[in-house]
Amino acid sequence: MPMTPTARLMDGTRLARQILDHSAATARAVTQQTGEAPCLATVLVGDDPASATYVRMKRARCEKAGIASRHLSLPAATTTAELVEAITALSEDPGVHGILLQHPVGAHIDERAAFEAIAPHKDVDGVTMRSFAAMSFGLPGFVSCTPAGIMRLLDHYDVDLAGRHAVVVGRSAILGKPAGMLLLARDATVTYCHSRTRDLKSIVREADVLVAAVGRPRFIRGEDIKTGAVVIDAGYNPGNLGDVDFDAAATRAGLITPVPGGVGPMTIAMLLSQTAEAAALQSGLAPADRLPASSG
Numbered sequence: 001m002p003m004t005p006t007a008r009l010m011d012g013t014r015l016a017r018q019i020l021d022h023s024a025a026t027a028r029a030v031t032q033q034t035g036e037a038p039c040l041a042t043v044l045v046g047d048d049p050a051s052a053t054y055v056r057m058k059r060a061r062c063e064k065a066g067i068a069s070r071h072l073s074l075p076a077a078t079t080t081a082e083l084v085e086a087i088t089a090l091s092e093d094p095g096v097h098g099i100l101l102q103h104p105v106g107a108h109i110d111e112r113a114a115f116e117a118i119a120p121h122k123d124v125d126g127v128t129m130r131s132f133a134a135m136s137f138g139l140p141g142f143v144s145c146t147p148a149g150i151m152r153l154l155d156h157y158d159v160d161l162a163g164r165h166a167v168v169v170g171r172s173a174i175l176g177k178p179a180g181m182l183l184l185a186r187d188a189t190v191t192y193c194h195s196r197t198r199d200l201k202s203i204v205r206e207a208d209v210l211v212a213a214v215g216r217p218r219f220i221r222g223e224d225i226k227t228g229a230v231v232i233d234a235g236y237n238p239g240n241l242g243d244v245d246f247d248a249a250a251t252r253a254g255l256i257t258p259v260p261g262g263v264g265p266m267t268i269a270m271l272l273s274q275t276a277e278a279a280a281l282q283s284g285l286a287p288a289d290r291l292p293a294s295s296g
């Protein structure tokens, strides 16, 4: 007999809307003050359809929020040097307030070198080493958007993290790794799991808070979710499938994010929030010691 879902849904679409409204208000203030709308430059390398969709979604949200966007589409054969040069030009362009390089780029490109060409004050996607270090030390700076969105969801649903066992499955530079650091900063006891982890299931079963960021559809089974756990599904697999077997997990979890409608919309909302904040900082409208994560 099918089990009844017991978990409460964490509605990322609704919370993202609130953050987008706040970002639009900040963008309006910048435009009134400077006569120029905040501007996000988006850079896409190659023709991966999913990446093109995400960039289109980001630009559409920008337009709705009164944020201008400038798009640079580069061929798949672009070299690291050419990409670094293009991003450096955007970093030096005073008309651009934020830069997004859509991940992933082709395997022949040194993605880290390309990310590092983003000027720190324009790193609204929170992908540079400097942004990661600032986040890890609790200093002002921009935070990688999906982890920032996850923290906003946890706060919105009043999840107390201190002393809880948070298990992050995945260790990518823009998702798993920073998510763990943010949870640690909130006094959670953090375990990172990855492809070489032994007996993953037994660790997942101990998670009070589980962040699934593996990139494998329905990789986390419902039977491995601890009763009452908070389950954050940060997966974005083809066909709008998350990393968690949602139906089964929802019969055991206390709180759970759906896919779609959970972490995804929060990722884009945080990008716009940080873009509006970057423009406000660059035009002297916001104090430089204000943490972007507190806006919206």
Ligand SMILES: Nc1nc2c(c(=O)[nH]1)N[C@@H](CN(C=O)c1ccc(C(=O)N[C@@H](CCC(=O)O)C(=O)O)cc1)CN2
Pocket: 054, 055, 100, 101, 102, 103, 104, 125, 145, 146, 174, 236, 240, 259, 260, 261, 262, 263, 264, 265, 266, 267, 268
């Ligand atoms: N430079 C970056 N690259 C990538 C990031 C990132 O944060 N910065 N994240 C992911 C993909 N991503 C944004 O780029 C992303 C994925 C999914 C969604 C989303 O809203 N999904 C919807 C469903 C999709 C739909 O409605 O068509 C949802 O979950 O509700 C947003 C952003 C990799 N690359």
